[in-house]
Amino acid sequence: MLSLNSVSKSFSDRKETVRAVQNVSLEIERGEFCVMLGHSGAGKSTLLKLISGQIDLDEGQITIDGQPLSRRNRRQLQHRIGMVHQHFELVERLSCLDNVMLGCLPWVPWRRSVLRNWNRLERAAACHWLQRVGLEPGHASRPAGQISGGQQQRVAIARALIRRPSLILADEPVASLDPQTGRSILTLLRDAAHQVNIAVLCNLHQPEMAQEFADRIIELSHGKLQFDGTPAAWSCHARGVGGAPVANDTISRKGRPHFGEQAFPPSCEQAKR
Numbered sequence: 001m002l003s004l005n006s007v008s009k010s011f012s013d014r015k016e017t018v019r020a021v022q023n024v025s026l027e028i029e030r031g032e033f034c035v036m037l038g039h040s041g042a043g044k045s046t047l048l049k050l051i052s053g054q055i056d057l058d059e060g061q062i063t064i065d066g067q068p069l070s071r072r073n074r075r076q077l078q079h080r081i082g083m084v085h086q087h088f089e090l091v092e093r094l095s096c097l098d099n100v101m102l103g104c105l106p107w108v109p110w111r112r113s114v115l116r117n118w119n120r121l122e123r124a125a126a127c128h129w130l131q132r133v134g135l136e137p138g139h140a141s142r143p144a145g146q147i148s149g150g151q152q153q154r155v156a157i158a159r160a161l162i163r164r165p166s167l168i169l170a171d172e173p174v175a176s177l178d179p180q181t182g183r184s185i186l187t188l189l190r191d192a193a194h195q196v197n198i199a200v201l202c203n204l205h206q207p208e209m210a211q212e213f214a215d216r217i218i219e220l221s222h223g224k225l226q227f228d229g230t231p232a233a234w235s236c237h238a239r240g241v242g243g244a245p246v247a248n249d250t251i252s253r254k255g256r257p258h259f260g261e262q263a264f265p266p267s268c269e270q271a272k273r
């Protein structure tokens with residue numbers, strides 16, 4: 001689903017060149033909850049920005065759903081990606097439902113989106129995803145700025161899910177939350193991977209949470225891929241047991257429950273047709 005082939009990115013100013021991402025290759029499949037660890041400055045956010053097309057790579061290739069990411073198709077491929085941020089990035093004065101609908105902007109005519117004139121199917125889809133991320137129906141009409149941080153992150157995840165993305169990129173989604181709320185958010189993201197069959201790539205600073213929730217851990221160090229494997233193998237790697245880092249030691253997804261796509265209401269894109 002997502003494929004990175006020898007991806008590199010440097011930042012230069014007059015004084016120095018920072019090699020933020022160096023020769024990174026990996027593949028992530030739908031249904032996989034993949035956590036990226038690494039020290040501060042390891043290149044995690046840069047890698048997410050490269051995948052989401054926010055910045056251009058220097059070398060290598062990124063492929064999403066079999067299509068190489070380029071300047072020409074960047075906008076189209078971005079529509080297949082849902083973003084989840086550390087600080088939620090909601091419009092606080094708008095209702096939770098309107099915030100979820102912002103995930104559909106590429107498919108809603110400009111005039112209707114300015115007036116927030118959503119049709120019945122769009123409202124139904126937004127309410128469905130709000131409910132799916134664990135929010136009560138009463139939250140739909142509440143301004144996003146008036147709910148808790150954990151609830152805001154749930155709205156942000158609903159906004160990502162309503163796009164029916166192939167991939168969710170989450171940049172430190174629990175960094176602003178207490179550990180218990182953080183765990184509930186990681187549970188949601190893992191469920192999105194497993195139950196809605198989305199590839200999720202999530203930056204974290206908490207190795208213990210990565211071990212608890214991830215199907216697979218990727219570790220970057222100084223821009224390079226340092227480790228790629230199961231949480232159990234990462235634990236040995238982190239303790240210096242078991243020798244060399246494991247590469248491509250992904251676990252089988254066979255036997256994991258997958259709910260059929262038809263179990264969910266149509267996306268806004270489908271609703272428009």
Ligand SMILES: Nc1ncnc2c1ncn2[C@@H]1O[C@H](COP(=O)(O)OP(=O)(O)OP(=O)(O)O)[C@@H](O)[C@H]1O
Pocket residue numbers: 011012018019020038039040041042043044045046047
């Ligand atoms: N726009 C930029 N211009 C110059 N240097 C940058 C830019 N963005 C990132 N860098 C540098 O690239 C390196 C990787 O940064 P990045 O933000 O990807 O790290 P990170 O692993 O996400 O760190 P953190 O966990 O602290 O967010 C750092 O040395 C950073 O200073």
